[in-house]
Amino acid sequence: MKKIEHGFERALFSSRWVLAPFFVGLILSIFILLGSFAKELWHLVTHFGELGEIATILGILALVDMTLLANLLIIIIFSGYESFVSKIDVSNHEDRPGWMGKVGFSTLKVKLISSIVAISGIDLLRTYMQLDKMPEAIETDVVMWKLLIHGTFVISGLLFAVMDYLTTKSGNDH
Known part of the structure; x- marks a missing residue:
């Protein structure tokens, strides 16, 4: 058996x-x-x-x-591969990024949501800069939804960071 x-x-x-x-x-x-x-x-x-x-x-x-x-x-490719498949053996390479091998799943989640917030912020800025080209009826709905979604990403990011911090403080970081 x-x-x-x-x-x-x-x-x-x-x-x-x-x-x-x-x-x-x-x-x-x-x-x-x-x-x-x-x-x-x-x-x-x-x-x-x-x-x-x-x-x-x-x-x-x-x-x-x-x-x-x-x-x-x-970041997702390197850290995901190293976390779930196999270690990438380039430790002696002069161009090896400093974060490689140090980004765990928890840190990856925070980096992921941070990037999503940045991308969402850029999209929101792009929308703001094009407001004069939108019909007023659509403008309000589009901006409201984009602000709501961006705010959701920001709050999610903050909650991920707080959870990561609390997990690290408790010593239970796996």
Whole structure:
């Protein structure tokens, strides 16, 4: 019976590799995001003289938004893979990010919600800068919902941070 249990546990442990294709998919999504980034950057560069101040700012905010999302994906890929699949053996590499190997699941949740709040804030700023182009009836609803959703993200982020802090203080950080 112990042999069956041991075999089952080995198979169960090996099943973590089912997650690897998810991380490959996230890596591919960064390339898709890179394509969108290049397209937006090309538009800004080729229409530089034609764009007004608000259109330029909106284009730059779109680039910042995509960069934040790409950074978030890298954090999720690295820390998720290390937390759930296997350690990444690049400890001697000179370009190894300092946070690698130190971002646990709890920290990942806080970083994730922080990035979502930043992305949501940028979207809210973009909406604010385009208010004059929206019909007044739609404007109020759109802004109200975006503010409500952004506020929900902010409150969730604060609650995640408080829970993480309390868990760390109690010494029960697993």
